[in-house]
Amino acid sequence: MEAELFPRTRGEIAPGAVHVPDWLDAREQRELLAACREWARPPAGLRTVRTPGGGTMTARQVCLGRHWYPYGYAPTVVDGDGAPVKPFPAWLGELGRRAVTDALGAGSAGGAAYDIALINFYDAGARMGMHRDSDEKADAPVVSLSLGDVCVFRFGNTRTRTRPWTDVELRSGDLFVFGGPSRFAYHGVPRVHAGTAPPELGLTGRLSITLRVSGL
Template identity: 70%
Template sequence: MSEELFPRERTEIVPGAVHVPDWLGPARQRELVEACREWARPPAGLRTVRTPGGGTMTARQVCLGLHWYPYGYARTAVDGDGAPVKAMPGWLAELGREAVTAAYGPAAYGPAAYGPGSAPYGPGVGDPGVGGPVAAGGPAYDIALINFYDGDARMGMHRDAEERSGAPVVSLSLGDTCLFRFGNTASRGRPYRDVELRSGDLFVFGGPARRAYHGVPKVLPGTAPPDLGLVGRLNITLRVGGLGPSGPGPGAGAGPGR
């Protein structure tokens, strides 16, 4: 923001987890908000997610590419209207790869992203049409989870654990600022670090941080850029499923995004 004394800088929160402030310019943010409005329309539109224990998530969600539900993936909105999930746009998949490069630099598809000695694409990735390599290298992002938060919405600490690919998770923030809590891979408790994510910010986590617990304990209402035309917060989370030709199935853990 121009009124700040010191500009916010790219920060490695923990090894593999990188915050890039103001990565999306105002025009690109507006384009993404309009795209989210279209994706949120039925069929397979914005829904309230219900957990197996009978609870509900306060952030509402729509999915692209594959439909996430607690706790797995499907090709239809199995916990919504049952319609086929909307396709993952190629331009959004490309934006995911660009985000990884912005976070990790020229060695975006090396150990920083996947961990030492790990296979870049993970089991099943590389199969035709399922998260395979794209022209400039790296995996093709084939899943998007879009969460909408009003002022009272929260997201508990969880891991994104249903994907078989080790590709980094890409998180794009639009609208209201939130407090994003990024923790460790062992438990939902400490140590963790709280990061302020504003509209246009990028957060990428991969490598040793890929299975870290994370959540959103607070949204700050009324902090969205005035010209964005959005009340609340949108988060676009991009992932590589790596689910292979057998397709999606039940996973382990809880991965609703952030």
């Protein structure tokens, strides 16, 4: 946003968990949005995720590299149209490594080769319950990029879905990285503020692009 009374600054939310406001500039946001729109097309496109208990997630999802389903990974959309998952592009992996370096410092990415992306689309009323990213066989930092509407991102602890937690406002272009002692912390999105996306982006709703190292 323009002319902030108190400009936003980067902050360590927990050990190994860092929020970097406005990490993506306007051009990078538009380019990433265009890529997301292509990835969302069928086959292996945007889908509604169904849980083992028969419920559905309110945020819709598309995957790159490997297909995530509750609670594992597959080479095809086993809970959807059965198509092969779309490939994970090399440039997205480089973006992930740069994000980790910028957030956590030189050498933090190590030899991590990012090879999975989970892209969640939140429309009005969508949310995400507290959960851990624990289906990977690697503990490399998780990279999360935000596009579109502002959300409340709730970052908790590694022991329980309940308090203590910290609520962080994520806006379009923001980066959030969590690794090290916070790699398996519970986190979620209890609220999305509809209609708050930058008008020039041309997006109604919120996209989160989460990059991971599968270790598979």
